[in-house]
Amino acid sequence: MAVPKRRTPPAKQGRRRSHHALVTTQLARCPQCRAMRPNHRVCPVCGFYNGRQVLGPAGETR
Numbered sequence: 001m002a003v004p005k006r007r008t009p010p011a012k013q014g015r016r017r018s019h020h021a022l023v024t025t026q027l028a029r030c031p032q033c034r035a036m037r038p039n040h041r042v043c044p045v046c047g048f049y050n051g052r053q054v055l056g057p058a059g060e061t062r
Contacts, residue, residue, distance in 0.1 A: 027036045030043040031051075037043045047055030 026039050028039050029035070030037050030046060030048065032048040033043065033046040035043060035045040037045070042049040042054050047053055
């Protein structure tokens with residue numbers, strides 16, 4: 001079984017893990033109801049996406 005010969009320094013460990021950071025989700029205002037919603041998603045408040053009604057009032061698809 002392979003075992004490391006030397007301990008990995010913290011700097012090398014940090015370089016290896018540099019892409020593991022969490023990214024916050026980008027939010028945009030809905031043009032219809034002005035509520036904050038994730039980009040490129042249907043607005044959960046009014047159900048509009050790309051200028052047209054996609055979801056009904058209770059969340060059912062149209």
